[in-house]
Amino acid sequence: MKSLTKENGSITVFLSLSVMIILSLVLALFQGARIGAVRMKTECVADIATNSVLSEYSRELYEQYGLLMVDSSYGSDSHSILNSQERLKHYVQKNFERSLYGKVSNAQTLTAMYCKDARITGYSLATDNKGGPLERQIIAYMSAEPVGALMGDVLESVGSLEGSGFDSVNVDEMANANQETIDSIELPKIKNEDGKEETISIGNPADAVNSQRGMSILGLVVKDRSHISMARITGASCASKRQLQKGTGLNDKGVASEGEKLLLDEYYFEKCSRFGNELEKSVLKYQMEYLIYGQDSDYANLEKMAKTLLFWRQASNFTYLLSCQAKLQQAELMATALSAVILCPELTEPIKYSILFAWTFAESISDLRILFAGGRVPLFKSDATWNLGILEMLDFRGNYNKTDCGEGLYYKDYLRMKAFMTSGKEKLFRMMDIIEMDIRNTQGNRVFRIDDCIDVMRADITVGTRFGYEAHIERVFGYEE
Numbered sequence: 001m002k003s004l005t006k007e008n009g010s011i012t013v014f015l016s017l018s019v020m021i022i023l024s025l026v027l028a029l030f031q032g033a034r035i036g037a038v039r040m041k042t043e044c045v046a047d048i049a050t051n052s053v054l055s056e057y058s059r060e061l062y063e064q065y066g067l068l069m070v071d072s073s074y075g076s077d078s079h080s081i082l083n084s085q086e087r088l089k090h091y092v093q094k095n096f097e098r099s100l101y102g103k104v105s106n107a108q109t110l111t112a113m114y115c116k117d118a119r120i121t122g123y124s125l126a127t128d129n130k131g132g133p134l135e136r137q138i139i140a141y142m143s144a145e146p147v148g149a150l151m152g153d154v155l156e157s158v159g160s161l162e163g164s165g166f167d168s169v170n171v172d173e174m175a176n177a178n179q180e181t182i183d184s185i186e187l188p189k190i191k192n193e194d195g196k197e198e199t200i201s202i203g204n205p206a207d208a209v210n211s212q213r214g215m216s217i218l219g220l221v222v223k224d225r226s227h228i229s230m231a232r233i234t235g236a237s238c239a240s241k242r243q244l245q246k247g248t249g250l251n252d253k254g255v256a257s258e259g260e261k262l263l264l265d266e267y268y269f270e271k272c273s274r275f276g277n278e279l280e281k282s283v284l285k286y287q288m289e290y291l292i293y294g295q296d297s298d299y300a301n302l303e304k305m306a307k308t309l310l311f312w313r314q315a316s317n318f319t320y321l322l323s324c325q326a327k328l329q330q331a332e333l334m335a336t337a338l339s340a341v342i343l344c345p346e347l348t349e350p351i352k353y354s355i356l357f358a359w360t361f362a363e364s365i366s367d368l369r370i371l372f373a374g375g376r377v378p379l380f381k382s383d384a385t386w387n388l389g390i391l392e393m394l395d396f397r398g399n400y401n402k403t404d405c406g407e408g409l410y411y412k413d414y415l416r417m418k419a420f421m422t423s424g425k426e427k428l429f430r431m432m433d434i435i436e437m438d439i440r441n442t443q444g445n446r447v448f449r450i451d452d453c454i455d456v457m458r459a460d461i462t463v464g465t466r467f468g469y470e471a472h473i474e475r476v477f478g479y480e481e
Contacts, residue, residue: 049091069453122458133455206358229285362396378408
């Protein structure tokens, strides 16, 4: 019996030791599972919290301009990244809170986690790096647009314009130089009825036309100026003219290729108003003209565009006149008759060119009237598309009869050409102005600023547990990540 009792005692001690080892292993596995659960839940909560922050993007910015960015002011007067940081912390903590039943019964979860800290340690704003994030989002928004044919048309038109020198030939300067030549020639003198000598007047009919060059272009080309928008803005409040907020630098590259520049221009045309295509929502009615010229009023921007068109059209029309023998002969015949009357043959050539310059100006004003009325004018004129005869040129101010040349480019096509020739960064920053002024015009966005709009963020989240250990995770998140 004693040996039997001793043998049973040996088995009990061995079993006890085995149970302790197994129990320790189970507890270790349980603790490891708890730590793994904490890490996994931290990953899930980080994804949920960052996506929740991103879900609070500016609705008006998205609906009007297709851009996904978080307005860090959230419609308030407080513009700070700390607002978004507090939102992040709120969402992290909300995902660790117990249910109502758990709070009432004081039940604890396996992990017993809480948000120890949540910080935004890096971020990029729409305006960082000269508008890189904004440029990148616009290109992403437009990436599905088929612009191949449009790209070819714009590039071809700009190439023809620049190749022909129409953007560099200043016909006004040539006309002024020709007038100086006429003024420098001493005219014959005759005695009047009183026996006194007086200089003969040339009586050049082109003078009445050439004298209009200094007038307001819009006054000459728009019949009813009451339809022109007189909207103005305060330039000092615009993003392009004030000191902008800066992020820490995070995915803010945005250098556009030549093809992407056309995508940007197409975006501007899609979202912005222009003369003849005004939008009710817009503060400035001629937004495309503002992108190009940056003046503080619709009238000033439209006047600038009209001057550009006049510059181009005069260069084109004068080139055509010099190539048209029939019209050159008409001008020369009129100049010869005038110089013969005043007995000054050396004025024949200058008067001829004076008539050609006047004819060019009158024809160009006629072209602008067609364009501003919604008609077409070709870049290069021909006999079929020329509007005014030499006698009609003398009464060009009252001639609004022509409404289309039958072929050519519309006002919007010339506007596209000028937009393409304008600095990309100037257009991008002026687009920021347009976005700001239109968003501020909506409810709850009175103090909206584009340089408070966040594109990408980096979150640093620390999670604690009541068991004494913690988990740490870093996330970079944005709408294109």
